Amino acid sequence: MSIEKLLPRHRDLYYGGAWHRPEGGYADSFSPSTGENLGPCAVASRADVDAAVRAAHEAYRSWRRTAPGERATVLRRIAQVMREHREELAMIDAIDCGNPVSALMNDVDIATQLIDYFAGLVHELRGSTIPMGEGVIDMTVREPYGVCARIVAYNHPMMFTASRLAAAVAAGNTVIMKPPVQAPLSAYRLMELIDGIAPPGVINVLSGGTECGQALVDHPLVPKVTLIGSIATGKAIARGAAEHLKHVSLELGGKNALVVYPDADLERAIKGAVAGMCFTWCGQACSSTTRLFVHESVYDQVVQGVLEGVRVYRPGLPTDKATTMGAIVSREQYDKIMHYIELGRQEGARLAAGGRHPGGAELANGHFIEPTVFTDVTMDMRIAREEIFGPVLSILKWSDEDEMFEQVNSLEYGLAAGVYTTRLDTAHRAAGRFEAGYVWVNNAAKHFFPAPFGGYKQSGNNREESFEELVSYTQLKNVYITL
């Protein structure tokens, strides 16, 4: 099928069960892998946000009273439609965000799995009773907030837009999803496909940039805002939300450490270190283990293994099912990554692999970067301290365990961390010492559904992909009954 036929016809704002022309106008979206103009996409202004929030607020009045089983049915139908359009949705994302289509089909699967999961949990939002003595019943109930805004990052456009509406809707809220400004096309296609499944105003999609996000944060009829994004945006949203004392849930960036002990199964550790970089996504994954701390006694062996391992990943056109590594989402992000690579060189790290555009006529117009590995990295270097969100691995050497943990935990990030060891006591000691919300032992970077995912420190304050996510879309009410 040609690209024109595949891409969504509707490029406006979807709210109140219908498409609306944006007052804010349109901006073109471009393919990161070919540079091709993919056409105009709506940019929601404050006035557009206001109209959408009012529609969602109106829908909330009846949706909150809908039986939980009915809400589950709506979600299951959405998941089913997505399954039927799995490849198409993945292909739109591949064209628009640059990640490989085969990995994005897996994203659609994850989204449908999560939607079904939350549909299955609608009856589990139980309250409790508290014994107060004869003549009294005291009970708690979990109630929705109202209109919830969900602002998401660009690295999994479809997966985030589809899966992150589910918990809020299951709990009786209505939602406004704001897909990433770099890749909104799959969100439009999703709404074309699921139009009419939920009552008008329950699920809404507003594409746009910072103004749209800020207007959602500022709107008095939006009591809860959730962000998947960078720490800088998290802080901006928290500041804006403070004005109204809104509930804010944040899933933010990471600079995750992976520690290799001398007793590790080195073959597994090397595989884990390579897989943990999420090179398929060009390292554009919050859970990428971008700081590899290797014990000095096995350092050379691990470095050699990693350098061999990364060769599996070759940048290629994301629409080709055989491609193992896609393109960087935008020119801006490409330049940022290249800047960090240059910085790493200047700071004295050794560029042991990659660091360049792969070249070749087919990839000439795309934002491609080879898998990049720096060795001899130390924690005073910016490439070791800052989230690059690109295919750049920093390898550090350690000898003293206390010192190593000091370095691992020295950053404001606290999303995830991993350890490779064959010793149970070492594994537990490390898991206890990591200042991170998600820890892998003999594994790296993967999310294991439905385990709660989220960060410590400035990496966030929320837990998603789990029962905790559902509960976070409810508020607790106590009812004291004098009989």
Ligand SMILES: NC(=O)c1ccc[n+]([C@@H]2O[C@H](COP(=O)([O-])OP(=O)(O)OC[C@H]3O[C@@H](n4cnc5c(N)ncnc54)[C@H](O)[C@@H]3O)[C@@H](O)[C@H]2O)c1
């Ligand atoms: N913890 C997680 O689960 C997780 C998952 C994926 C990505 N991330 C993080 O996301 C970041 C990369 O994504 P990104 O570049 O799209 O992030 P970003 O913070 O630039 O943008 C995220 C979203 O916020 C919107 N936005 C930007 N400024 C805003 C403002 N002032 N007010 C309201 N909305 C605003 C954007 O339009 C976008 O939709 C990385 O830091 C990555 O680690 C975290």
